[in-house]
Amino acid sequence: MVDESVQRMVLGDVEIVRVVDWVGPYPPARTLVPGAAAELWREHEEQLAPAHWDPVTDRAVIALQTWVLRSGGRTVLVDTGVGNGRERPGNPFFHRRQDDYLGRLARAGVAPEDVDIVVNTHIHGDHVGWNTRDADGEWVPTFPRARYLVPAADDAHFGPANGYANGSRPDDRLLYEDSVAPVHRAGQVVLWDGGHRIDENLTLEPAPGHTPGSSVLRLASGGERAVFVGDVLHNPVQILRPDCNSCFCADPRQAAASRRRILERAADERELVVPAHFGGAGAVEVRRAGAAFRLGRWAGWSLRRQGGVAHDSHGG
Template sequence: MKNENVQSSTQSNTQSDVQSIVLGDVEVIRIVELSSPFVPARELVPQSTAALWKDNADWLAPDHWEPDSDRAVVALQSWVLRSGGRTVLVDTGVGNGRERPDSPQFHHWQGDFLGLLARAGVRPDDVDTVVNTHLHSDHVGWNTTGTDGGWVPTFRNAQYLIPAADDAHFGPENGYANGLREDDRLLYEDSIAPIHEAGQALLWDGLHRIDEHLTLESAPGHTPGSSVLRLASGGDRAVFVGDLLHSPVQILEPSCNSCFCHDPAQAVASRRRVLERAADERELVVPAHFGGTGAVEVRREGAGFALGAWAGAAVG
């Protein structure tokens, strides 16, 4: 990562924003629909302690934690990567007008995702590849757009890269994630099944190379098919970790899962493995939901990890 892209974590939260940095030969555009206090901090990361948050309040607040309400700050965001002449969209947000009865914050959501893409100079037909890091409702919503005839792919020229393990877990053959949540059936039917029906889905497992700079890698635990996207271009390295991390406190305490993790032990193992490589190879860590500047360097500290410099992005 170039030094000029690094700044302190004092930047205030942004809402409805478009930002960009350049890593090697890849332009990285951050699409932020919302960044705000979400849920109580230890509801989001149940194994974390009050002391962990309070002892790090000087940098957690205000970008990642609101001390007065003890609520974690979470961003709803996606990433556009311009790489090798291709436009790659990483995760597609909540989507508008969705039935999500198990998730009141996303039920009938109305946002300006396509407007933000337009501000970044990206039209739906420009997108060549859509990456769903995993199949949770806030990562697949704009896969499709509602029409009088039902749901159709929003990005009609794109190949959608979908983790095979998640497709199997959330799909009908597994009873839509064992039928535990109505949202899982609804999201598959409105955001995943139409991609299959249009012939635009590519299921992958293990490793999948997108181009010379971008590679997908399985990192299961948060969901059965959770994945990370690695960027390597010139001397710059980054890893887009999806929901492997919801808060920076999980870098300090990687044994702490979010409340949304499907397989806690597997999630911890994946988190440690990804953080170890990020520290050893100086990969910029780019989680799906961090507020503030949204990305951070990680270094080893004893048997654990510490936060390095935060990565800045110029407002577009």
């Protein structure tokens, strides 16, 4: 039996494993992307439904997922989901959540002690949750051997010196204290600013706006390219209209500028765009359409990508 929560592809010398924790319709479409008018969703219904939008309920489809990269002999995790047993009173969907995240990683062939590097593209509750686990009432690092790469700007913004993002949301204090601070105390956090090279294939770059330290991870290996964009994109409608921010973007103007810059490079260099929350095939190529963009081919999983992204049943 095929476990659809674990999917694989190879780009150059890097294996990518997609580990899906949950996927389904969740936020109302125009709550998630307030600037995207109803007409835009309907105009592109053939491309958006059902993998990214449910037109019956008018809800956006989102995924919670982690990307496992095997590069240069090391295992790298990109974002760690919500975590179990977290107090998140501001978000009922995340509050005291219980899931089989570690079981899914195990089915992907990853044990916690196998992980060498954890990348947090930014500090939000659905990207840092499994940084830690509960050990007899104490939060400890889930991945005991890993270096956790955290954007310095986000650590400063969400940390105690700044009143946990200026104290605007109680969840920000809670998530920092249960999912980030324990990793600091363990001496496993590496703060970076301006850029950070992980190895010959993987590089971190700033993409601020969604949060002050929001970042992307670029993969370049054997002539093939991908960019893991975190929450720079929440839904493909933002590729069609890159000026449309999510409701979670802290600095809308900066977020839109980062999004357009990343999409321009992705289109010009044929990078596979890999957002944190896309449902369906989860990753897509982007094409220019005059001054705008259009969706290219969707990723083909469990296939080696040769000369482009293998077309699958989610093809655009």
